[in-house]
Amino acid sequence: MPPTTAAPATGVWADLIGQERSVEVLRRAVAGRSHAMTHAWLVTGPPGSGRSNAARAFAAALQCPRGGCGQCTECRTSLSGAHPDVTLVRTEMLSIGVDEVRELVRRASMSPTLGRRQVLVIEDADRVTERGADALLKAIEEPAPRTVWILCAPTADDVVVTIRSRSRLLTLQTPTIEDVTRLLMVRDGIPAELAASAARAAQGHVGRARALARHESARDRRRAILEIPFRLKDLSACLQAADTLVKTAAEEASTATADLDSRERKDLEEALGFGTKGARPRQAAAAIKDLEDQQKARAKRLQRDAIDRALTELTGFYRDLLSVQTGAGAPLINDDLGPKIAVMARSSTPEATLHKIDALLACREALEGNVAPLLAVESTLIGLARR
Numbered sequence: 001m002p003p004t005t006a007a008p009a010t011g012v013w014a015d016l017i018g019q020e021r022s023v024e025v026l027r028r029a030v031a032g033r034s035h036a037m038t039h040a041w042l043v044t045g046p047p048g049s050g051r052s053n054a055a056r057a058f059a060a061a062l063q064c065p066r067g068g069c070g071q072c073t074e075c076r077t078s079l080s081g082a083h084p085d086v087t088l089v090r091t092e093m094l095s096i097g098v099d100e101v102r103e104l105v106r107r108a109s110m111s112p113t114l115g116r117r118q119v120l121v122i123e124d125a126d127r128v129t130e131r132g133a134d135a136l137l138k139a140i141e142e143p144a145p146r147t148v149w150i151l152c153a154p155t156a157d158d159v160v161v162t163i164r165s166r167s168r169l170l171t172l173q174t175p176t177i178e179d180v181t182r183l184l185m186v187r188d189g190i191p192a193e194l195a196a197s198a199a200r201a202a203q204g205h206v207g208r209a210r211a212l213a214r215h216e217s218a219r220d221r222r223r224a225i226l227e228i229p230f231r232l233k234d235l236s237a238c239l240q241a242a243d244t245l246v247k248t249a250a251e252e253a254s255t256a257t258a259d260l261d262s263r264e265r266k267d268l269e270e271a272l273g274f275g276t277k278g279a280r281p282r283q284a285a286a287a288i289k290d291l292e293d294q295q296k297a298r299a300k301r302l303q304r305d306a307i308d309r310a311l312t313e314l315t316g317f318y319r320d321l322l323s324v325q326t327g328a329g330a331p332l333i334n335d336d337l338g339p340k341i342a343v344m345a346r347s348s349t350p351e352a353t354l355h356k357i358d359a360l361l362a363c364r365e366a367l368e369g370n371v372a373p374l375l376a377v378e379s380t381l382i383g384l385a386r387r
Contacts, residue, residue, distance in 0.1 A: 011070035012057040012079065016050050017183050017206070018175035025170060026054070030061045030068065038168045039143040042125070042159060043152045045172030048205025051152040052090065052123045054172060058150060059086045063115040074115065085115035090123040093297045101132035105139040108147045118147040125151035126158035133160045140166050174204035184213050200333060203316065208309070221248065225313045226334060229344070232385035242378040249306035249373070253299045261295050304367050307377065314384075315360045317341075318353050325350045352386075359383040 013023045028036040041058070043051050060078035061068030063086065069075055077083035087107055089096070104120055112118045122128070128136060140149055140163060149167070156164050156171075175183075180199035183206065184190040190198070190213045201222065202209035211218045228241050268291055272284045316333040323330045324345040332338055363380040367373060 012060045012068040012075055015053055016057060017179040019050060019172050022054065022170055022172055026058045039147060040140045040149040040167040041170060042156060042164055042167040043150060043170045044155050046154065046174050048207055049172040049174055050206060051172060055121045055123060055150040055152050059119040059121055062117050062119055062148060083115060085112040085118050087120045089121065091127055093294065094301050096124065096128045096132055098129060098131040098135055101128060101135045105135055108139050109144045112146055119150065121150045123152045126153040133163060137162050175206060177204065180204060180206055180209050184209060188213065203333060222313055225310045226317055226337065228314065229317055229384065230340065232381060238381040238385050239378055242374060242381045245310055246374045246377055249303045252306045253302035256302055257299055264291060303373065307367060307373055308364060311360050311364055315357060318357050321345055322350055322353045325353060356384050
C-alpha cells in the first residue's frame, strides 16, 4: 500500500509549519476515524515547534462543524479562548498549583454548553505541581463523557509517568529554517533577507524568529549577547557582563509586565471597594500582598526566560565555533560573525569549546533549580573565559 500523503495545512492548521504528519493525526481524530480519537493527549516538542498552537488548533477543530475551517464562530472563539467549552490554561507563574487543577477538573466534569465537546488545554503541563498532578490524574483516569484533555510539555519525561501513560503522545518536530522563512514572508510580510536571517538565528523557533524579524530592539539585544564571548578577558569583565545580562533580563521582564501589573492592581482595588465611602474592606491588605507575590513570581519567570534565551544564543555561538574548529562545514548560525569566529577558533581547541557548551547547559539547569540568577550567570561566564 502506498504511503498516505498528508493534506496541505489549511484553516486552523495553517500556522503549524513542518508538522504535516502530526496535523494528519489530529485531523483523523477530529474526523472520528477508528481508534484515532482519545480523551487525553500529550503534545510534546522542542521550544518554538508550535505545541500551544497545535493544541489550540485541535481544540478549535473539535468544536468546528467542518473540522477546523478557521473561519467559523466556533474556530475563532476556540482559538481566542472565548468559547464556553474550551478552556485554555497558560501560566505566567513558576507552577500550576492544585487549586487551579481542581478548578479545571470541575470544569471537565461539566457537559458542553454549546460545543460538541468539553476541551481543556494546559499549555504548560510540565509546570503542574505534584499535588496538582494527583488531582489531574484522577480526572484522566475517570474521564467525563465528551471531555478531552490536551496537555503540552517540552518532552514526555517532563510529565509524571502516570499521566503520560494514560495520554496519547503526539510529538512535534523543529520546523526547518526554510519553512520558518517562508512563514515570516507569507504571514507577516517580512522581506526575504530579514526573514531568512531571523529564521536562521532562531533555529526553527517560530516565535523567536518572528520577534527578531519584527523588532529592532530584539535584534539589538541579540547582538549585545553575541558580543559577550569577545569581552571575557578577565574576572572583572566576566562579572560586569554577568551583571549587565541579568539586569537587562530583569528590565525586559519589568517592561513586559508593567501594564499588566497596573491593570491587575486597579481591578483588585475596585473589587475590594477602594475609593468608595465606608471602611476599608477587611483582609484587603492580604489580598493585595497575594497579588504582589503572584506578580513577583511572574516577573521572576520572565526574567529567567530572558536569561535562558541569552544562554541559547551563546550556545549557538559556541556551536559555530566548534563547527569551525572541527572543520564540520555546517552553515553558521551567526554567519555575520564568521571572520571573528575564525580568529577565536585558532586560539582555542574543540575540547575547550565543548566544556563551554557544557557550562551553558549547566547554567540552565541551575536556573531551573532556583539558583540565584546573578550567581549562576557569573559562574558560567567565568567558566567561558577559561582557555
